[in-house]
Amino acid sequence: MTLLILVSFLYYQKTTHIIHGKISDLAEKNVSQTVGLFDLLLEGYDSVTKSLNSNYELLDLLENRDKQTEPIASNDMERSITNILGAVYFSRDDIIGIHVITNKGKIYNYERRFAGVADLSYSNADWYKKIKAADGAMVWLGLSNGSLINSLQKDEVFVFGRTLFDLTNYKPIGIVLIETDPAPIMDALSNVTISPNSRVYIVDEENRVIATSQKAGEQTPSFAGLTRPVKNETVVDNQNDQLIVSAKASVADWTVVGFTPKADMSAELDQTRLYLLAVMAAVIVLSTVLATLISRNFASPLKLLIREMKQVEMGNFRGSVNVNSFDEINSLVASFNRMVQRMDELIERTALASISEKNAQLQALQSQVNPHFLYNTLDMIYWMLDERENDRLGKVILALSHMFRYSSDWEEASKTTLRQELDQMRHYLTIIESRLHGRIEAQIEFDSKWLDVALPKMTLQPIIENAVKSGLEPLGTLGILKVYTYADEVANELQIVIADNGIGMDHSMLLQLRQYLADAEYGTRTAEPGAVKPSGPRQRKGIGLPNVHRRLVLMYGERYGLRINSKQGEGTTVIIVVPLPEKGEDSI
Template identity: 65%
Template sequence: MGRRFNSLHNRLFLLFLSCMMALLLIVSVLYYQRTTDIIHTKISDMAEKNISQTVGLFDLLLEGYDSITKALNGNYELLRLLEDHQSDTNPALRVVNDRTITNILGAIYYSRDDIVGIHVITNEGRTFNYERRFAGVLDANYSSSEWFEKLKNSTGEMVWLGIYPQSVINALQADPVFVFGRQLYDLTDHRSVGIVLIEASTKAINSAVSNVTISPNSQVYIVDKSNRIVTATTNKKLQSISFADLPRPTTNSIVVDNMSDQLIVAANATKADWTVYGLTPKIDINAEVVKTRDYLLYVILVFVMLSTILATIVSRNIASPVKLLIREMKQVEMGNFRGAVNVRSFEEINSLVSSFNRMVNRMDELIERITLASISEKNAELQALQSQVNPHFLYNTLDMIYWMLDERENDKLGRVILALSHMFRYSSDWQKASRTTLKQELDQMRHYMTIIENRLEGRVSTEIHVENRFLSIPLPKMTIQPIIENAVKSGLEPLDRPGVLRLYTEEKENELLIIIEDNGVGIEQENLTMLCKALENSGLKSEGSLDSKTDSSGMKRRGIGLPNVHRRIVLMFGDLYGLRVESKLGTGTTVTISVPLPPKGE
């Protein structure tokens, strides 16, 4: 029982759940104690911010309307046409001017989507209108109306006439409108030209008013300096309130009064002589406290349930991958590198599992590669010895030595015997290292070609072009000599013409290409295809299948075959490198050795 309690899963579950419950208890107590104290302040601040935002919206809205009338009053073309209209006697020109004035009003009309109508009335009584509908149907008695008197008595300032249940100039326009206007003046001589009256939709004002409400029973009013209600929310029973008894703010200040049975906030609009009042019953504020407490209890219950579920999931998601990882580590400890852990958990655990899998795979690959490299090196060592002690080669060499002795060519004999000595020494010395340099491989090639050129007496010549900076490039031992031997035996000896064996290097990005080509008899297509497949599949074949090589006649003989050379290059440098063979029957064969170039400075 104690061991089960000490398991990672149970410990994590209890630890997570205990922390969540302790945190929940502390937060709930502190929250409940503070809620009652701060909720009134919060609501007051919210009401103050709401009314401040509403007043700001009003100011922006009225400023936009003000800019429309200023744009009309500052339109030189409009003022010129209104003045010229009085002296125009040409009917056609009058029609053109009327249309131009209407177009100017239309441009202003369509600059905002809340304008219902624009009306310009000149001092001579001419009217120009642009309305949403019923355009040109005007009240004939507008000149005796209150709004007309206010505009005529103004001195160029903006006149906010307020909200009306319908259009003040077009009786057919029955929707509520917000009406404002100003006198139009000729800016050159400050002479009155007429008045402009604009009617706008009340949706923007009503939307701004609704922003002040903080509860369903909140009521908002906009009153002017005469305590006349400009607009209000739809609760009718509170509209009989006496605004003279309510506190009125001065300048740009905001009044917040919660001393009575309701919360009162008030603020002034700077663009118009209006005051915005917001009234919220205290019972609504207390109801918010009760709702908050009930909601808190509900949240606590749900949070306890979710914490239990979450603690179970988290502890299981952490413990299960760790258990799988421990089990697989025990398998690795026993020497089994073939397993893998597959889990879907937290990012850190997934990263740990992925690293473990890569480590195990890498260990398995390294062990296999080391084993294959060791076997390949041993086979190459034995095959090199067998290849160099090839009876046919020794017979020809001894026969050549015999005839040279007979002809007393002692210098040539010395060079041949010396070259043969170097070759045996190089090919049989595998104890120090199985890797060498390009320079040492070229030296071995020269010794071999010394024997071949003397034996064939001018039938074969060698050309070597290698830059000195490439001579220190590492190579597996016995890489070039087997390729040269194949080229001589299978390609150049059967020729009925002088043979040329060329070795040169090319640099390709970060890769060195050692190219060995001859002008021999070439390889038949079938044998070439078999050889290329053997090179491609050399990484999949067993060591025993890599010990033979095929000459141009299709016969196999013992030696270090090209697949063996290719395999040792792959084991040393990787799968991107190795041998490539190209041949054309009757033209010659090209073998390309691809090895990596070390980084600059190394």
């Protein structure tokens, strides 16, 4: 529910930003298009006045009409002037009236209605003074609620005018005042509105309103503090409670300004907000119902489970939890009950094992006299042989004594070093070489930096014994036993290799031996493909290869242990794989 509310809020914020941005872009485009329409419209009006000012016939008639004294000729000249004005009048559909006033006060009109009616006090009007002062430039007088010169014309008109000059001597001969239908102006203004409450104004450089879409009775805003755009520029002000967009016309010094309340821009967003609120209300109700159901069917069984766990922490393993909930909860409770039951059984087994261990320790203490008796007896035999100068047999007895001491001393646990294992291996080779009379040659090459690597006790001796008895002794000729180390930096392995050139073994026997090693890991590895599992129980004969492999795996992990390769008639290679010690780390 919280996530949905958060996402809804972010969605609403993002939607508001996007919609406001789109509306701003739309308003900017509309204002730019409107200014372009104004420019086209005003250029057309300007060409109308220019066409009158460049009409030599009209200018000549206006200049010479006042000089004509004959009534017939005077009437003909007035008719010609009226016809020229009529031709211009009918060239456009939006012209309402064309008024020409000469410097001598003669007025010529061409209008839709009330033709010939003129306000004779025009010379004192502001519009007349502006046109005269413009010195031939176009004067845009803007919208007027009625004709400026015809008091009977009450319809709203758009007015503009300019001074007429004699093109021969460039002297003013009068003015032309044109009144047009304001509908094109108002239609262009409506293009800027983007909401029912939008207001559009055309203002001049003096902040005087030329035209507006403002309704009657509405207050006109102040334009004094607005940023005025330059030509071909659009200014967007989105900082206040209204979106203000303005652009400047290129033909006239007019600025089109549009005001749109931001409340209108958010009208659709209000509907979105109401929809999101309705969705969130429904989600809250649904969440409450779901929370109640989950509390009854999910939380209550968990509370029972937690309560029983606390009992287990206090040492009570006899309890159990019975619930009827979702399958996952039922499975969890069943697993907990089985775990508690097994823990209870394990505690009982541990107690029995502890009692058995104490009995074994008592028996071991009672039997410690026997090894000491054998050590002393072997030492005595060695000194007797030494007195008789039987060095060869004395070395055998001494080696046997060292081996017996090493293999029976487990007080410091089962961990030793490669150095101690090599010493033990040399004692064993002393006995073997004495027994086989030079039929075995041992080649031992060890890097001294690996002598302190940790190994389980009795690692090398069982492997070498197996190589001698099973590989070299049946050979009948000189057997070579190689013992060396190899560091694989890529695999981070130290390999202790024991290789012989004995009789080797066939492939099925090799697979069977590898299967023994896999079984020695409590089933943690998959057996070799094609291996035949031995049938019947295997008899344990001393500390064999599976035992060595198992102890290496327990010490270093499943990546390490023994690896065996062999070919019948070529020999056998046993590789002891242990991890390389870290730099600066003690090996043991």
